[in-house]
Amino acid sequence: MVFPIKLDFFRYYCVLFLRFTLFLKSKHKYADEVLVIDKLEFLLALAREKHFGHAAEACGVTQPTLSAGVKQLEETFGVLLVNRGSRFQGFTPEGDRVLDWARRIVGDSRAMRQEVHALKHGLAGRLRLAAIPTALAMVETLTTPFRARHPAVQFTVLSRTSTEILALLENLEIDAGLTYLDNEPLGRVTAVPLYMERYRLLVAADAPLSDRESVSWAEVAQVPLCLLTPDMQNRRIIERMLRDTGVEPNITLESDSMVLLYSHVRTGRWASVMPARLATTLGLTDSDKLCSVPIEGPEVTHSIGLVAPAREPLTPLTAALVTQARRIAPSLLD
Amino acid sequence: MVFPIKLDFFRYYCVLFLRFTLFLKSKHKYADEVLVIDKLEFLLALAREKHFGHAAEACGVTQPTLSAGVKQLEETFGVLLVNRGSRFQGFTPEGDRVLDWARRIVGDSRAMRQEVHALKHGLAGRLRLAAIPTALAMVETLTTPFRARHPAVQFTVLSRTSTEILALLENLEIDAGLTYLDNEPLGRVTAVPLYMERYRLLVAADAPLSDRESVSWAEVAQVPLCLLTPDMQNRRIIERMLRDTGVEPNITLESDSMVLLYSHVRTGRWASVMPARLATTLGLTDSDKLCSVPIEGPEVTHSIGLVAPAREPLTPLTAALVTQARRIAPSLLD
DNA sequence: CTATCTTGATAGATATATCCTATCGATTGA
DNA sequence: TCAATCGATAGGATATATCTATCAAGATAG
Numbered sequence A, B: 001m002v003f004p005i006k007l008d009f010f011r012y013y014c015v016l017f018l019r020f021t022l023f024l025k026s027k028h029k030y031a032d033e034v035l036v037i038d039k040l041e042f043l044l045a046l047a048r049e050k051h052f053g054h055a056a057e058a059c060g061v062t063q064p065t066l067s068a069g070v071k072q073l074e075e076t077f078g079v080l081l082v083n084r085g086s087r088f089q090g091f092t093p094e095g096d097r098v099l100d101w102a103r104r105i106v107g108d109s110r111a112m113r114q115e116v117h118a119l120k121h122g123l124a125g126r127l128r129l130a131a132i133p134t135a136l137a138m139v140e141t142l143t144t145p146f147r148a149r150h151p152a153v154q155f156t157v158l159s160r161t162s163t164e165i166l167a168l169l170e171n172l173e174i175d176a177g178l179t180y181l182d183n184e185p186l187g188r189v190t191a192v193p194l195y196m197e198r199y200r201l202l203v204a205a206d207a208p209l210s211d212r213e214s215v216s217w218a219e220v221a222q223v224p225l226c227l228l229t230p231d232m233q234n235r236r237i238i239e240r241m242l243r244d245t246g247v248e249p250n251i252t253l254e255s256d257s258m259v260l261l262y263s264h265v266r267t268g269r270w271a272s273v274m275p276a277r278l279a280t281t282l283g284l285t286d287s288d289k290l291c292s293v294p295i296e297g298p299e300v301t302h303s304i305g306l307v308a309p310a311r312e313p314l315t316p317l318t319a320a321l322v323t324q325a326r327r328i329a330p331s332l333l334d
Numbered sequence C: 001c002t003a004t005c006t007t008g009a010t011a012g013a014t015a016t017a018t019c020c021t022a023t024c025g026a027t028t029g030a
Numbered sequence D: 001t002c003a004a005t006c007g008a009t010a011g012g013a014t015a016t017a018t019c020t021a022t023c024a025a026g027a028t029a030g
Helices: A002-025 A037-049 A052-059 A063-077 A093-121 A133-149 A162-170 A233-244 A258-266 A276-282 A316-332 B002-025 B037-049 B052-059 B063-077 B093-121 B133-149 B162-170 B233-243 B258-266 B276-281 B316-332
Strands: A082-084 A088-091 A125-131 A153-159 A176-180 A189-197 A199-204 A225-228 A251-255 A272-275 A290-294 A302-309 B082-084 B088-091 B125-131 B153-159 B176-180 B189-197 B199-204 B225-228 B251-255 B272-275 B290-294 B302-309
Touching: A037 A052, A037 A063, A037 A093, A052 A063, A063 A093, A063 B093, A088 A093, A093 A125, A093 A316, A093 B063, A093 B093, A125 A133, A125 A162, A125 A316, A133 A153, A133 A176, A133 A189, A133 A258, A133 A276, A133 A302, A133 A316, A162 A176, A162 A302, A176 A316, A189 A316, A199 A258, A199 A276, A225 A233, A225 A258, A225 A272, A251 A258, A258 A272, A272 A276, A276 A290, A302 A316, B037 B052, B037 B063, B037 B093, B052 B063, B063 B093, B088 B093, B093 B125, B093 B316, B125 B133, B125 B162, B125 B316, B133 B153, B133 B176, B133 B189, B133 B258, B133 B276, B133 B302, B133 B316, B162 B176, B162 B302, B176 B316, B189 B316, B199 B258, B199 B276, B225 B233, B225 B258, B225 B272, B251 B258, B258 B272, B272 B276, B276 B290, B302 B316
Parallel strands: A125 A153, A125 A176, A225 A251, B125 B153, B125 B176, B225 B251
Antiparallel strands: A082 A088, A176 A302, A189 A302, A199 A272, A199 A290, B082 B088, B176 B302, B189 B302, B199 B272, B199 B290
């Protein structure tokens, strides 16, 4: 019975203290309500790290500095933004709203810097992208022509799950993503459809089923499979197809790495299921080692495309990427 | 007793590492590129005042402070933003772009504050509006029901020309405006049509034409008229109608004040042309002193409505006003 | 239940930034 | 030519930002 009382008392004390501090502050001469964008970045970092120390490190400052920054925000708004016990306990409702605006303002300020820089030095900088594993091979069709037009632009490409991509986008940690457009709610994003994902069986040339014109999902379910881990949407889609046949699939190996899956398929002991376009793009079927066999049955296709923030205007780099995506889309959509 | 030693060693290592990182990060220790929103406001003030001293006064700082603020912005971006000779000579192209972003960021930061405030204290604050003179009487139909719902909200309403309203809106000096929707290019705004402007002749009860069922534009052109000044779009519209009859209109008095026009019409020596709705809303025709006579001829109507920034989301106050406008619009559009 | 670790807050010191007043130099106008 | 206007600059007072070091309150492991 001691804890609740102490906790309540602590909170009460916090609120009282904050009010008192606010009262004192109002007498100070300057910076009554100076909003520094860097402090908003503190809030963003805190939102993704959920830890004052880690957030501080991410911002390149010490923990007391970040704590003070957040507290200053709370003082300017006159509201507690973060629920604190002995540790970070999430944001208050007001904090959530401020966080939303902070994302927008920080994004805009970055876009502003980038645009001015682009006016001076042409389109340059680093585009941060993330793609679902099965779309990784497609990134090239976007980046290669883009770089031909804008040689000064650099890329960072991460392999992530579809949900992670949306979260990264929301937190301004990436500029755009390549992911499914039609399965999960996308939220506030600009989407450019690029191609449809169709599935094929990938097997070694000397493995069973390799000489077939086509196979059924039921047959696929009976060979030892290596697939992506279940946190990937691609895996869930394929697994659904397999289970719909009534046969319990034989998924003997899973990984989050496409390279690992390939290397196993090459041994002839495993097979895998992957998007048709992926196999051909990588030229895996050019050698005589691997075959990709069409899978019969209901044509399940999933639209994959570029997602960027729904903000208007976009940063010059992101805008150029979206333009590039719109340009190549017709040649990909069969 | 092994742990403390290890811990100390770890901490020592951490500190060394941190120092090293900081050393690499910057030669200047702090604030290499700190963006303060207040400085962006300096830029907005400079854009509308076109004068360093006046802009400084508008921001509540001295001129050197504003000069330094602008210069700091220029240093952060590494570009000149303002063309200076011995005086303010406008913005550079980069300056114009920064100005555009500054408007957006400043607007968002205000909206953020307002929203947090609204979460704490309910919808409160001051709505800054501007309306064209002929729409002034209509403002009441918007503000009265609005205040009934949100009693804590205060209003500031300015009488301005339609072009001024758009400029004020652009510079965040007003939250919304009441103006013509279909005559001039509106730019980036949200528009809510409210009603159509139709014209009537306003005359004293004992003046010529007062007993007519209706009059023609040609007849109107022959009586001494008092109208708004030519910078008002309303005046230009009416004048066009009059000239189209081929008769040179007899505009013997012009003013930017509707009250002045009324007081002259009441003498019986002048007549005026005004929107039908305006006369009835003010109850001018209830007394026996004034009559409003329908004008025959081509039905020229001009749509009038509420304009607000095209930004999304709007500030809570502006959003509530737009909602209110949408609510009352059906009862106004006949 | 105790010892230890983790986490965020706080204190004190110092460097930095901000702002004001006063003044200057250049242009503009009379 | 002289005064007025405009924006830049210098110098000094003061607020602010950041660091290091440390603390106290949970959480955790033994």
